[in-house]
Amino acid sequence: MTTTLLKNYIGGEFVSGCREFNNLNPVTGEIICQVCEADQERVNQAVTAAKNALKGPWGELSVQQRAGLLHKVADGIEARFDEFVAAEMADTGKSLQQASTIDIPRGAANFRVFADMVKTASSECFHTDTADGRGALNYSLPRPLGVVAVIAPWNLPLLLLTWKLAPALAAGNCIVAKPSEETPSTATLLAEVMHEVGIPAGVFNLVHGYGPNSAGEFLTSHPQIDAITFTGESRTGSAIMRAAAEHVKPLSFELGGKNAAIIFADADLEEAVAGTARSVFTNGGQVCLCTERVYVQRPLFDTFVNKLKAKAQSLKIGWPKDPDTDMGPLISAEHKNKVLSYYRLAREEGATFITGGGVPEFGDERDQGAWVEPTIITGLPESSRCVKEEIFGPICHITPFDTEEEAISLANDSRYGLAAAIWTRDISRGHRVAREMEAGMVWVNTWYLRDLRTPFGGVKMSGIGREGGQHSLNFYAEPSNICIKL
Numbered sequence: 001m002t003t004t005l006l007k008n009y010i011g012g013e014f015v016s017g018c019r020e021f022n023n024l025n026p027v028t029g030e031i032i033c034q035v036c037e038a039d040q041e042r043v044n045q046a047v048t049a050a051k052n053a054l055k056g057p058w059g060e061l062s063v064q065q066r067a068g069l070l071h072k073v074a075d076g077i078e079a080r081f082d083e084f085v086a087a088e089m090a091d092t093g094k095s096l097q098q099a100s101t102i103d104i105p106r107g108a109a110n111f112r113v114f115a116d117m118v119k120t121a122s123s124e125c126f127h128t129d130t131a132d133g134r135g136a137l138n139y140s141l142p143r144p145l146g147v148v149a150v151i152a153p154w155n156l157p158l159l160l161l162t163w164k165l166a167p168a169l170a171a172g173n174c175i176v177a178k179p180s181e182e183t184p185s186t187a188t189l190l191a192e193v194m195h196e197v198g199i200p201a202g203v204f205n206l207v208h209g210y211g212p213n214s215a216g217e218f219l220t221s222h223p224q225i226d227a228i229t230f231t232g233e234s235r236t237g238s239a240i241m242r243a244a245a246e247h248v249k250p251l252s253f254e255l256g257g258k259n260a261a262i263i264f265a266d267a268d269l270e271e272a273v274a275g276t277a278r279s280v281f282t283n284g285g286q287v288c289l290c291t292e293r294v295y296v297q298r299p300l301f302d303t304f305v306n307k308l309k310a311k312a313q314s315l316k317i318g319w320p321k322d323p324d325t326d327m328g329p330l331i332s333a334e335h336k337n338k339v340l341s342y343y344r345l346a347r348e349e350g351a352t353f354i355t356g357g358g359v360p361e362f363g364d365e366r367d368q369g370a371w372v373e374p375t376i377i378t379g380l381p382e383s384s385r386c387v388k389e390e391i392f393g394p395i396c397h398i399t400p401f402d403t404e405e406e407a408i409s410l411a412n413d414s415r416y417g418l419a420a421a422i423w424t425r426d427i428s429r430g431h432r433v434a435r436e437m438e439a440g441m442v443w444v445n446t447w448y449l450r451d452l453r454t455p456f457g458g459v460k461m462s463g464i465g466r467e468g469g470q471h472s473l474n475f476y477a478e479p480s481n482i483c484i485k486l
């Protein structure tokens with residue numbers, strides 16, 4: 001992307017904003033470009049454009065035609081694949097390997113999976129007996145919610161934005177989307193693709209800005225927004241719930257987590273170590289599904305800790321474009337300071353540092369970036385803040401356990417309930433323990449293995465509702481029941 005100014009996309013036009021803010025590259029802290037912040041007026045214009053578009057050609061398209069346009073969006077992303085990869089890497093510092101094998105491919109895949117799924121969606125129909133014997137027919141039709149506000153986070157920017165956009169558009173809604181202020185680039189490229197493939201003006205609108213007292217809050221408190229889908233921190237979810245409360249509307253929340261991994265003594269040790277290293281350090285620990293609490297059955301504890309330490313110390317921390325790089329920087333100096341504050345807290349709480357706990361020194365411009373060391377700690381009480389609070393960085397705490405019941409109790413002792421991973425060769429135990437997890441998603445002898453048709457979401461403070469497959473389509477369109485007296 002050569003653009004030096006990222007604009008809002010409203011009513012089919014790229015427009016400026018009330019002011020401009022810097023988009024920084026977290027590898028070196030350098031300014032990548034400027035971004036136009038949308039004020040209340042721009043958000044109002046975007047919502048009006050979306051409202052009007054509902055009554056325009058978009059509402060008259062057949063499901064097949066809508067699905068065909070969504071495949072064209074996927075084609076457009078794939079046609080500009082390298083641009084999307086470069087833009088995602090510039091905004092986030094994530095590795096070429098991750099951006100090119102996960103983030104951007106899923107951007108296209110999300111559109112394709114829902115374009116295909118909506119074409120085969122079915123609805124309910126009942127033949128009803130009646131007192132007069134003539135009966136009645138009850139059938140339901142899916143009605144799009146209307147204008148949907150989509151608010152996305154910075155960790156998997158295109159993946160998570162399109163994970164919401166694709167089903168929302170497939171169901172016939174119009175959108176006003178706000179990407180994170182940290183990662184505006186691929187969302188803007190996506191607006192260019194939408195424009196190029198002929199998504200009708202106003203169907204997809206993009207507003208840049210922050211949360212409080214900026215585009216995010218203006219959007220979620222807007223009376224003409226018909227539904228909100230949000231992915232981000234749990235406390236932000238609470239704020240959005242309050243902002244939306246006055247105008248009662250459907251909410252879909254994918255929120256924070258403090259995910260546990262349980263490693264039983266009978267686990268395949270090499271698999272469990274490799275899988276746990278992946279679940280702790282992928283994307284610098286900046287994935288909602290990442291493991292921050294590891295529970296290892298006592299006979300295996302010392303061996304496991306030493307092997308995970310070796311894995312952490314073998315991670316290549318380096319330039320995102322280096323094909324060997326395993327881990328880049330965190331998203332921002334602010335987030336780096338937050339993660340380092342937990343490294344300091346861990347010391348204050350008396351943790352034993354197995355590895356890491358500081359900042360890597362490169363001796364070049366990366367020393368101005370948002371880098372931290374992959375870190376493993378042990379020895380803290382389960383009540384400590386580092387074990388209870390989401391850190392969202394490349395760090396895990398490891399605790400020994402003795403019995404299956406104890407492991408389940410430890411893993412469930414959290415206000416979050418997003419994901420869990422269980423490592424055991426005893427598959428009956430895998431089924432049994434998975435069923436006891438207070439989490440929306442449980443992986444056994446693997447992690448982050450995805451089937452896009454499955455329910456994705458969390459319990460407790462980790463979210464409201466489910467995304468994925470029919471679960472997404474059920475949120476973005478609600479059934480109207482029609483009863484015909486025969």
Ligand SMILES: NC(=O)c1ccc[n+]([C@@H]2O[C@H](COP(=O)([O-])OP(=O)(O)OC[C@H]3O[C@@H](n4cnc5c(N)ncnc54)[C@H](O)[C@@H]3O)[C@@H](O)[C@H]2O)c1
Nearest residue numbers: 152153154179180210211216217232233236254255256288
């Ligand atoms: N459950 C999931 O699927 C999932 C996926 C990814 C990230 N997350 C969570 O997201 C968090 C990291 O992402 P983040 O730092 O971008 O989260 P965040 O809550 O700080 O911001 C997320 C988005 O919300 C916007 N926002 C912030 N305050 C707002 C407000 N008051 N009103 C409206 N919009 C507002 C931000 O500008 C951004 O676009 C972590 O807690 C992580 O666990 C969860």
Ligand SMILES: O=C/C=C/C=C(\O)C(=O)O
Nearest residue numbers: 155163286287288289450
């Ligand atoms: O950071 C959270 C990752 C979410 C991933 C998905 O929503 C997905 O893989 O569909």
